[in-house]
Amino acid sequence: MVQQQPATQPEDSTRNENAPVILSIENMSVEYKTPSGWMQAVRNVTMDIRAGDAVALIGESGSGKSTLGFALLRMLPRTARISSGTAIYRDRNGKTYDLTEIDDKTFRRMRWREFSMVFQAAQNSLNPVLKVSDTFLETGRAHGMRSRHEIRQKALKLLQMVQLDPDRVYNSFPHELSGGMRQRVSIALALLLDPQLIILDEPTTALDIITQRAIIDVVKNLRDEFDFTMIFISHDLSLAAELADRVATMYAGEVVEYCNVRETFYNPHHPYTVGLLNAVPPIAGTDFTPLTAIPGATPNLLHIPSGCAFHPRCPYATDICVQEDPPLVLLEGTRNHLVACHHHDEVTKDPEVWEKMEVTAEAQTQAIG
Ligand code: ATP
Numbered sequence: 001m002v003q004q005q006p007a008t009q010p011e012d013s014t015r016n017e018n019a020p021v022i023l024s025i026e027n028m029s030v031e032y033k034t035p036s037g038w039m040q041a042v043r044n045v046t047m048d049i050r051a052g053d054a055v056a057l058i059g060e061s062g063s064g065k066s067t068l069g070f071a072l073l074r075m076l077p078r079t080a081r082i083s084s085g086t087a088i089y090r091d092r093n094g095k096t097y098d099l100t101e102i103d104d105k106t107f108r109r110m111r112w113r114e115f116s117m118v119f120q121a122a123q124n125s126l127n128p129v130l131k132v133s134d135t136f137l138e139t140g141r142a143h144g145m146r147s148r149h150e151i152r153q154k155a156l157k158l159l160q161m162v163q164l165d166p167d168r169v170y171n172s173f174p175h176e177l178s179g180g181m182r183q184r185v186s187i188a189l190a191l192l193l194d195p196q197l198i199i200l201d202e203p204t205t206a207l208d209i210i211t212q213r214a215i216i217d218v219v220k221n222l223r224d225e226f227d228f229t230m231i232f233i234s235h236d237l238s239l240a241a242e243l244a245d246r247v248a249t250m251y252a253g254e255v256v257e258y259c260n261v262r263e264t265f266y267n268p269h270h271p272y273t274v275g276l277l278n279a280v281p282p283i284a285g286t287d288f289t290p291l292t293a294i295p296g297a298t299p300n301l302l303h304i305p306s307g308c309a310f311h312p313r314c315p316y317a318t319d320i321c322v323q324e325d326p327p328l329v330l331l332e333g334t335r336n337h338l339v340a341c342h343h344h345d346e347v348t349k350d351p352e353v354w355e356k357m358e359v360t361a362e363a364q365t366q367a368i369g
């Protein structure tokens, strides 16, 4: 099988390489308390995010993407704890804060103004008993916008930018709007206070395909206008291809590859990234190739395999993979392509890597009878 291509060709995005780092996550680990003990959902994640970057966190379900996003914005449930690490955020004045340590008051002051979050459409954050106008007014007033007129004008402008009928939507209750419209309102609301960083958790999940397309276009246009930094969580690689400058591939709570989007799609060095790409649908209109999936299952995070957690599923695994967890290292000759694999060189040189990392849907069906 040849390498699958995303529906939209990712551009070689190097525009932010010299921008300042606004979020530096270092060695961050997050655990959930379970009846069988603490379960490591995020493990020693280290990554820098530069101003203006759009970073996609990708990986199969349960790889820790949302937990990392929630940890950054203090939205973890009570059963979770950040067991190690720092997340140094740099505001527009150059002042730095460790998001894992700042007090609640400082955090509340920074939320919406410095960073905001957009959730899945199905878990929309709009208050069902408040009109959209009241939600904008409450949020604006709580964060320093004093004038009702100013908030209204800004809200109407943003609602127009997310391609809604501003006056009608501003005066509606959330239940009077479709899922896609509510998602656009949430995106507009997230931008009300001009935050520097927005985290989007599966922003197009639970929406039909046409609405997904519209939301992607909306986010692209807003970024062109406001140039905010964005982290978005998705298991949809075509979304990453369209929106991301950089892609962090997560497996079993770890970042196993982090590089420019074009590198992810055209020069992946981690077998798991290759496996994920095999699951991207081919371009519409070309010969149909069945979707594929990586053989095996994601590990139980209470019993993470020794060494490289991917070794039970990896055709390249050797003894060292079972013994030592490979560190995330900078690839020689690159400025920012990081990979955690003992055999990445062999993987990239192997002309059959794509075949090795696939199992066709047909074979899977046969395997499960
Ligand atoms: P998905 O794409 O399905 O949302 P994800 O990559 O975002 O997956 P997380 O939701 O962060 O992954 O989950 C990481 C691990 O933590 C999974 O094993 C999940 O079952 C577990 N987990 C998530 N939330 C909780 C919770 N509130 N309590 C206990 N375990 C949790």
Ligand code: SF4
Residues within 6 Å of the ligand: 270, 271, 272, 308, 309, 310, 311, 312, 314, 315, 316, 317, 318, 321, 326, 340, 341, 342, 343, 344
């Ligand atoms: Fe596979 Fe070994 Fe690389 Fe892990 S370190 S991805 S097991 S080759």
